[in-house]
Amino acid sequence: MMEIKILKLTGSFAENKDIARDIRLTKIIPALDANDSVILDFNGIDGATQSFVHALISDIIRKYGIDVLDKISFKNCNETVKKIIGIVVDYMQES
Amino acid sequence: MEIYLPNSAFLGNIDPFLKKIDFSDGTKLNITANKKWISIHPVVLCMVAALGLNVNPNNITCEKLEAKSRHYLQRMGLFNFLNIKADKEIVEHEPAGRFVPLTRITNSSELTRFITDIIPLLHLDSQHADSIKYVVSELVRNVIEHADAEHGAVVSAQYYKKSNTIRIGIVDTGVGIKRTIDNAYPTKTHLEAIRLALTPGITGTTRRIGGTEYNAGAGLFFIKSIAKINREFFMIYSGNAIYKLLKGKQELKHIALYGDPFNDRHSGGEDYPYWKGTAVGVDISLSKTEEFSILLDMIRDTYIKTIKERKKEKYKSPRFI
Secondary structure, eight states: OEEEEEEHHHEEEOHHHHHHHHIIIIIIIHHHHHTOOEEEEEETTEEEHHHHHIIIIIIHHHHOOOOGGGSSSSSSOOOHHHHHHHHHHHHHHHH | OEEEEEEEEGGGOOOOHHHHOOOOTTOEEEEEEEOOOOOOOOOHHHHHHHHHHHHGGGGGEEEOOOHHHHHHHHTTTHHHTOOOSSSSEEEEEEEOOEEEEEEEEEHHHHHHHHHHHHHHHHOOOOOHHHHHHHHHHHHHHHHIIIIITOOOOEEEEEEEETTEEEEEEEEEEEEEEHHHTTTTTTOOSSSHHHHHTTSSOOOOOOSSSOOSSSSSSSSHHHHHHHHHTOOEEEEEEEEEEEEEOOOOOOOOOOOOSSGGGGGGEEEEEEOOOOEEEEEEEEEEETTTOOOOOOOOHHHHHHHHHHHHHHHHTTTTOOOOO
């Protein structure tokens, strides 16, 4: 199981899409391809933009299918971050 | 180019200022101002600064201003920004002023630094910081990613005590919204392009619902929604068109969000002087700011509903013969 601490990579406001893409390409996808599970730890993150979360997970949902969420957990999210992640997951299922 | 700074130009009364701008002869910029005093929205300041960045500083003239106006423009960093000299030393009268002077942002790391810096400059608590950081991040990122603007984004913000409001301006002199949207949705007019850009799920990068791996077409809809839920102004100006979300009525308890921005109470049109690029102004009230997470619930519902409707438009119908 791979645990990724977002705070270390983004600071307390997760908005940099370039960093989100890097996390996806260099950490999440290789772990999933190795049949590993991933924990995205948002401890210390006060807020995130929809753009950040989109760049982090939308392509994974599109490529692997929605069941990929069985292998990805979102840890220590505050209410705002939970909702932003929820919005992205919802609209990706509608697309 | 000729630009006149009136004594008052905020999002509610900005039209006369905009209609007076003369963009002819892009090699020169002449700035004049109301003789007595000026009080202007940061977006106005950003527009002046952004125009100035495209002109040789030797060709920028600024008429002698009265003390108060000169002080304000100096404090917001206009003269430094344009590389022209103010005619007198300025004494700081308001050391505790809550403002973010004109700043140019050209890449992602500058944006990340800027977002960290603005919260203490505006003396914001965490409840209000979320909305402000969100708005600035999404708008500036749009410029960095889509505007192809040589000078990046010009940003400024200020707190206004009387209205307890943070006013933000984000301006570029890039390709404008129409050119960006036209990549995926060819449009006939700038206003049509702005309308699409504000619609959830529409991005200039693809026609695919859900967007690309990098863009979902949600940013501007989120920002318009933040302004609407807080019953504040939001203005977007690109090409010859303006869309201005009008201030909501305080007495209305229920606020409806719409996927189509034309369903919101708005003004604007397509008879403005041609702004090459995009100028966005937004006001965020600190008195009325809804809890950001509550606001997200409302945005989510409208966003998903609009995506569903768009998806349904693509459904094939049975052919009965």
